[in-house]
Amino acid sequence: MASVYTNNNSEESINYEPRWYPPIGFFLFIKRELMEKIHYIEQIFVIKYFTAYSFSCQLCFFTLCRPHLGNQYVEDLRKYKMFVESISSILLYSILGYFVFKVRDIWRGSRRRTVAMTARSFINHLKAFCKIILEWAKAAILVLYLREEGLEFEQNLLYCLVTFTYFLCTENVFLKIFPEIIEALQIDKLDNLEHLYVPLFMNFLAIVAGFTIDFYSFIVKSASTSFILLSLYFMVYLRLKDVYYNYWEILLVERETYSSCQVASEKQIEDWDDICAICLNRMSKARITPCNHLFHPHCLKLCLRRSFNCPLCKYCILIKE
Ligand SMILES: [Zn+2]
Ligand SMILES: [Zn+2]
Known part of the structure; x- marks a missing residue:
């Protein structure tokens, strides 16, 4: 058998090819085409719709954490309540994210400015300040509304700590701010590649945390199998692809380029x-x-x-x- 396929005479070897080979080739071609299309759609989702992508990951993570880290045991909670609680936690954290984003914007603006502050820039500062106050007011209204609806926002410290750390590792604004902070420390070992090393580390943390809570939820059966699979897709599979294509591959090229200087x-x-x-x-x-x-x-x-x-x-x- 082996001699047929190692024969150098290609015409002869073609005659020996089994008849079922073309359909398999066709099937593999379709599969490859399909995988490429799916990969393309996933990349668009991850890059262009990053907010939706990070929100999906956060929602899955927060909901899976709720039965294990929350105050009440899972059986006391109805499923929709867990979702609403997760969404409201994300919203509250997002307001903080927006606050940090705005403060960073103002700080960067004031650093860049070399001339004295004009009346116009003062008005812009005032506008940003009012917007921050407005966002905090929104948060307060949200908490009051949830209380009215019977959803007391009294998560325990561990739940807040874990979910907030996950939020920090997956939110766009923090993925940009943390590399800037590390950059300011001027660590020579990072070779001026903080903008890739730091998000890589943050994503790695998010993947490990996502996989752990997913696996644990599967073992203790605290969530439905379909939800666990969906979470695995968002929190582990998509994130791994994001890390590989959008950070790791770029890191290798930039490191090579930068090392030649x-x-x-x-x-x-x-x-x-x-x-x-x-x-x-x-x-x-x-x-x-x-x-x-x-x-x-x-x-x-x-x-x-x-x-x-x-x-x-x-x-x-x-x-x-
Ligand atoms: Zn320079
Ligand atoms: Zn030159």
């Missing part, structure tokens, strides 16, 4: 005796591109995110000799 010594910076061509400021720390141009590590990283060419001479940094 050596850290400049003090003498090299002195010899260069020029400002960073990207931000036009003097340099105390710098990286040298293979084309011998010096830039701030942070400025270079921002440029390499958009293009793999040297910002000054357009030499392609990614290609290695």
Whole structure:
């Protein structure tokens, strides 16, 4: 049998091919096409509709946590009540997320501003401040409304701690803020790739937490099998794909590109005796591109995110000799 398939004469081997081969080939082709389409739709959902994607994960996680970490035991709770409680928890956390987002916006705006505050920018600040107060008022109304409806918002500390940590790891605004905070600490080991390492770590935490609560719910049968499978899809499968395609693959390319730009010594910076061509400021720390141009590590990283060419001479940094 084996000799038929290892025969070098291709015409002869074709004659020996079993008749059922073409339908299987066709089936595999359809399957591949279908998988590609599904993958494409999933990527659009994860990237373009990130809010819906993170909300789905959070809703699954919060609902699965409720019977184990909440104050009341599962049998006391009706299913819809668990959903409403999960949604209201997400809403309250979201208001906090919005608050952090706005504060970050104001802080960034005030850092960027070099001229004195104008009347217009003062009005913008005032508007943002009013909006934050409005969001907190919304939260208070929501809590009061839920109380009226008989849904006391009295989660225990453990539930709040676990769900809030999960929320932090999956919400868009925190996925952007935490890398910025770590970036400010200037940890050399992270090689200016905090914007990828930190979300990778946060997603890893979310996947482990999601898998653990899913598996535990399956063992103790605290949720229906279909809901557990749906949660597994959102919290583990989709998130793993998100991590792989949107962080891990980019990290590998950026690490390779960035590693070809050596850290400049003090003498090299002195010899260069020029400002960073990207931000036009003097340099105390710098990286040298293979084309011998010096830039701030942070400025270079921002440029390499958009293009793999040297910002000054357009030499392609990614290609290695
Ligand atoms: Zn610079
Ligand atoms: Zn160059």
